[in-house]
Amino acid sequence: MFTKNQVFETIEMVEKEHLDIRTVTMGVSLLPCIRETAEKTAEAVYDRVMKKAERLVPTADAISAEYGIPIVNKRVSVTPVSLVTAAFPEESAAVGRALDRAARELGVDFLGGYSALVHKGTAEYEEKFLRTIPEVLATTQRLCSSVNVGSSRSGINMDAVRAMGEIVKETASLTADSGGIGCCKLVTFCNAVEDNPFMAGAFHGVGEADTVINVGVSGPGVVRHALSFCPDADLTDAAELIKKTAFKITRVGQLIAREASARLGARFGIVDLSLAPTPARGDSVAHILEELGLSVVGMHGTTAALAMLNDAVKKGGVMASSRVGGLSGAFIPVSEDIGMIESAEAGNISIDKLEAMTSVCSVGLDMIAIPGDTPATTVSAMIADEAAIGMINNKTTAVRVIPVPGKSVGDVVEFGGLLGRAPVMPVHSGDASKFIGRGGLIPAPIHSFKN
């Protein structure tokens, strides 16, 4: 069954190496909530989320106690709200506030899905919806928003990219008194996935079942610890070790996902294999890369090390679970990873290097503070670059940058908790306004025509 050493190995992973279930996320369809007015729709949305997720937090807490594995976050994702409020888009905020209230009363830390999918074109109702995002994020606490602006099948909607640069800037401005924290709850995607359990980009896809449980595992500390025992192994052996470790981590996620979905009467959705760091020491993806032999993350060799790590995590995880999905890879958020924070503060990692890293891992330019006076068109250009990497490489990419009002390069912004702290990083100073102003659609790549 298992040996005594294996028992203590598991306990050490939990107690000393930060192995945990990062999130149990319940996806809830809001399609049955559409009514003739915004007010009635908001009421129906609130009622449905409260009813479906009523037992989410106590159930997750009970499972955590029984299995002795921390479940750090309990979350809810919902159908993209732009679809639910299409008949009255200017009043979408009413639904947003109802969702935020439900999240608070349920005791979940974040609720995702104040979202729109505009990768091929922006309908008039979606354009109006997008313009509500800054105000809604500024007046809610737990609601998260995401917008999908491109895909490998459809190309990149550059009109939406232009709009998102402006929306990111406006969100930062409206939350200026807290360092632009609204932008921490706003992600712009290419190839967004419909079953992502992680915030801020989680939403419940329209192709999903009515109510599902998606689980995100974590454990950068476990991987680093395992690698520390073989400092002289070649990279083939190191990859093998990462695979085995990822297998063990994912098996825990599979067990918890199955148990949670059974107890909550929901369908078992997916296990997301991502290595998700936190600002805590010993829970860093950057430190895994350094354990592999790089003196500091961000130097030459970082992309290669990350590619190997990401691939090995997937191979081990896929073996461990029959239902793998979500983003599944290594996350490289700057403010949420102590190794990234320290490297950025010392000037050892640049946005250009982070962009290169996003071509080999999930997900994108994540939790990066940039100067508050960065033009909206430059933010749009960053989004366009990331979307292009995702579109061409058939992978999810995203941008979650924070143009911190009143701050410039060298300053530090504190978000607190899991959001961590971020040194303001420099962006290129050229002018992209002509390029972004062109709008239109960057056509889908030739290799998208697979039918």
Next chain:
Amino acid sequence: MRAVVTVSGTDRKGVVAQVSAFLADNGINIEDVSQTVLGGQFAMVMVVDIPESGKTLALLSEEARRLGEEIGMSIGLRHADIFTAMHNV
């Protein structure tokens, strides 16, 4: 329901007796025990069977943790499935 009890810490007299008494008081049957002392460090793993009619696993786990605090050891009580899942293909 099968669970795993783990006990670790600096070796001292009476640990096995105190843990066994706690399990017996709750009607829990010990199915397997493995215990070692190395360099003064005590480590024990028990596989136990918990009756469905008794206290919940969550409550027993909390009580085991508190017992550990009282006797100066680290005691965990967890559902066995987590170990089976992690260490078996």
